[in-house]
Amino acid sequence: MKIKLFGMLKTMIPGGKDLEVDFSEGEQVKDLVHTIQREYPQVGELLEKKKVLVSVNQEIAHWDTVLDTADEVALLPPFAGGSGEL
Amino acid sequence: MKIKLFGMLKTMIPGGKDLEVDFSEGEQVKDLVHTIQREYPQVGELLEKKKVLVSVNQEIAHWDTVLDTADEVALLPPFAGGSGEL
Amino acid sequence: MRSHYCLPLREDQANYELRRKGNPMAVELEESMLVRVQLENFSIDEELHRVRSRSRRIGGIAMFLGTARDRSKGRDVSSMSFDHYEGMAQKKLKEIREQALRDFAIIEALVLHRYGPIEIGENIVLIIVGAEHRADAFKACQWCIDELKKITPIWKMETTPEGEVWVEEHP
Amino acid sequence: MRSHYCLPLREDQANYELRRKGNPMAVELEESMLVRVQLENFSIDEELHRVRSRSRRIGGIAMFLGTARDRSKGRDVSSMSFDHYEGMAQKKLKEIREQALRDFAIIEALVLHRYGPIEIGENIVLIIVGAEHRADAFKACQWCIDELKKITPIWKMETTPEGEVWVEEHP
Numbered sequence: 001m002k003i004k005l006f007g008m009l010k011t012m013i014p015g016g017k018d019l020e021v022d023f024s025e026g027e028q029v030k031d032l033v034h035t036i037q038r039e040y041p042q043v044g045e046l047l048e049k050k051k052v053l054v055s056v057n058q059e060i061a062h063w064d065t066v067l068d069t070a071d072e073v074a075l076l077p078p079f080a081g082g083s084g085e086l
Numbered sequence: 087m088k089i090k091l092f093g094m095l096k097t098m099i100p101g102g103k104d105l106e107v108d109f110s111e112g113e114q115v116k117d118l119v120h121t122i123q124r125e126y127p128q129v130g131e132l133l134e135k136k137k138v139l140v141s142v143n144q145e146i147a148h149w150d151t152v153l154d155t156a157d158e159v160a161l162l163p164p165f166a167g168g169s170g171e172l
Numbered sequence: 173m174r175s176h177y178c179l180p181l182r183e184d185q186a187n188y189e190l191r192r193k194g195n196p197m198a199v200e201l202e203e204s205m206l207v208r209v210q211l212e213n214f215s216i217d218e219e220l221h222r223v224r225s226r227s228r229r230i231g232g233i234a235m236f237l238g239t240a241r242d243r244s245k246g247r248d249v250s251s252m253s254f255d256h257y258e259g260m261a262q263k264k265l266k267e268i269r270e271q272a273l274r275d276f277a278i279i280e281a282l283v284l285h286r287y288g289p290i291e292i293g294e295n296i297v298l299i300i301v302g303a304e305h306r307a308d309a310f311k312a313c314q315w316c317i318d319e320l321k322k323i324t325p326i327w328k329m330e331t332t333p334e335g336e337v338w339v340e341e342h343p
Numbered sequence: 344m345r346s347h348y349c350l351p352l353r354e355d356q357a358n359y360e361l362r363r364k365g366n367p368m369a370v371e372l373e374e375s376m377l378v379r380v381q382l383e384n385f386s387i388d389e390e391l392h393r394v395r396s397r398s399r400r401i402g403g404i405a406m407f408l409g410t411a412r413d414r415s416k417g418r419d420v421s422s423m424s425f426d427h428y429e430g431m432a433q434k435k436l437k438e439i440r441e442q443a444l445r446d447f448a449i450i451e452a453l454v455l456h457r458y459g460p461i462e463i464g465e466n467i468v469l470i471i472v473g474a475e476h477r478a479d480a481f482k483a484c485q486w487c488i489d490e491l492k493k494i495t496p497i498w499k500m501e502t503t504p505e506g507e508v509w510v511e512e513h514p
Contacts, residue, residue: 007255007327008338051340055325058260074257074325078340081254081285081326082317083238083296085402086476093426093498094509137511141496144431160428160496164511167425167456167497168488169409169467171231172305217388224410228463231412234405234484236477239395241402292399306407306488313405314481 001067003036004074009052012042019043019075023067029054030063032073043075052077087153089122090160095138098128105129105161109153115140116149118159129161138163206281207265209256209326211288213295219282223302226280232306234313238297240290244339247332254287254296257325261285264324268316276312278303283316285326377452378436380427380497382459384466390453394473397451403477405484409468411461415510418503425458425467428496432456435495439487447483449474454487456497 001023010016021035033054037044046052053076054061060076067073087109096102107121119140123130132138139162140147146162153159205222216237224230240252265283272281282300290296299316303309328339376393387408395401411423436454443452453471461467470487474480499510 004257006257006325007329010255011338055257055260058257058263074260076257076325077327077338079321079323079325080328080339081256081297081324082321083240083402084244084328084339085238085241085474085480086478090428092428092496093500096426097509141428141431144428144434160431162428162496163498163509165492165494165496166499166510167427167468167495168492169231169411170415170499170510171303171309171409171412172307215388216391217386220387220408224464228413230410233408233410235408236481237391237404237406238477239401239404241475242399293395304412306409306485310407310481310485314477317477 001032001069001071001073003032004072006074007077007080009043009046009075009077013040023069025069027067028063029056029061029065029067032067033063036075046077047075087118087155087157087159089118090158092160093163093166095129095132095161095163099126109155111155113153114149115142115147115151115153118153119149122161132163133161206283207262207269208284209258209261209265209287210284211286213286214284214298216298219284219298219300223280223282223300227302229304230279230302231304232309233300233302234306234309235301236297236299236313236317237295238317240292240294240296242292244330244332247330247334247337249292249330249332251289251291251331253289253329253331254285255327255329256285256287260325261287265320268319268323271319272301272312272316276301276303276315277305277308278312281312281316283320285320285324287326377454378433378440379455380429380432380436380458381455382457384457385455385469387469390455390469390471394451394453394471398473400475401450401473402475403480404471404473405477405480406472407468407470407484407488408466409488411463411465411467413463415501415503418501418505418508420463420501420503422460422462422502424460424500424502425456426498426500427456427458431496432458436491439490439494442490443472443483443487447472447474447486448476448479449483452483452487454491456491456495458497 001021003019033047055074055076056065056071087107089105089107119133141160141162142151142157269281269283278301280302284298286296299313301309301313330337440452440454449472451473455469457467470484472480472484501508
């Protein structure tokens with residue numbers, strides 16, 4: 001399964017591309033997170049600290065959301081839209 | 087002494103021009119108001135209801151402000167600047 | 173909260189329904205222009221025109237324009253660049269516009285954010301809210317920019333004397 | 344309230360002092376353009392440029408644009424016209440700008456009002472406030488338009504089906 005990366009996460013992965021992660025039908029978001037933590041420890045650390053959210057089909061996902069092969073999954077670091085004027 | 091008129095006051099005076107009012111050196115704003123009330127009753131009525139303010143040299147005047155022949159005096163109906171969107 | 177504004181808006185609603193029946197595609201195109209994430213700079217006069225042309229009942233328009241500052245958290249910033257999640261970012265801005273139209277007594281709202289490289293002093297984000305009354309326009313405009321910062325998947329990288337830094341903002 | 348903003352603004356202040364020494368007339372002309380009562384319509388992009396070009400420290404700009412509505416107190420309005428006290432109106436707008444700069448943590452403010460005949464949908468009044476932080480910009484912008492309505496000698500006449508009516512507004 002392909003996992004989209006954005007912002008600082010791109011710079012943490014050699015090549016700055018999407019992640020490619022093994023995935024079995026019926027797995028939940030938390031299973032996917034465990035796989036990522038094993039295969040990409042730096043990304044895993046941010047996931048651990050809850051600084052990175054997981055989105056499924058462009059909505060923030062819960063830990064127990066069940067995934068489908070057709071799902072669009074992404075890792076979202078803390079948002080920083082706007083002009084930064086507080 | 088010439089008294090500037092604005093807004094609805096212009097339409098209350100034939101010709102819509104400034105008022106011309108007799109004035110003695112040392113009179114106060116309230117004396118001038120009494121003269122106006124005598125000579126221009128409709129304007130006087132609005133002054134009575136405190137709906138019209140008197141300005142002297144472009145600042146809102148008090149009842150006992152003493153006037154000078156060189157002063158710029160105006161009658162100001164209720165302001166309505168802005169777009170009226172409340 | 174909005175229900176008592178239905179009456180004065182009825183005429184506009186009727187016009188809108190007519191336009192929708194006449195050319196549904198045109199109306200959708202018009203609405204899609206009110207929520208955008210784009211590379212290009214924008215003109216405030218042009219964006220304002222989109223909002224005000226939707227109703228002659230608009231009397232007060234509140235706007236927020238965010239621009240690129242030369243300082244950030246005590247660091248000099250020479251330029252910046254925004255990354256965004258194409259699709260999800262647009263979806264969230266659309267949700268913001270629709271919730272603002274539901275929750276505030278306003279007539280129209282526009283939400284626009286740029287991505288890609290942006291120089292100091294340039295436009296980054298624009299919110300325009302048109303209402304009958306200015307207090308509602310101000311409230312909705314402030315809510316939109318607060319909400320945008322919370323829920324929109326957009327990320328900022330600043331170029332500083334120490335190099336390129338991804339910003340973590342908690343507004 | 345503003346004192347703790349002196350530090351980050353020091354550089355701009357220095358630039359400003361340089362410009363003032365180099366060409367004091369130019370600075371005064373620039374400032375006089377930030378407070379106007381005029382017959383002509385205005386471009387928001389042009390007015391924005393005046394504000395944002397005063398400092399690269401500006402990150403949030405709040406604006407209010409008042410436009411001519413087609414309804415007023417239950418009456419249809421086909422057009423309107425503004426009378427103003429030349430001299431005193433400008434003086435009051437200048438006081439509003441200066442008090443806003445003193446009382447709020449903002450960097451620059453522009454206050455502009457039209458007079459003469461104005462068609463439905465046209466611009467009437469514009470407030471632009473630039474600040475480091477958006478909450479201050481919004482607060483100051485709202486204060487400026489509230490204060491303008493209270494103290495500025497400007498009067499509005501509306502053309503309605505019953506004829507021309509001078510408006511008494513208590514906002």
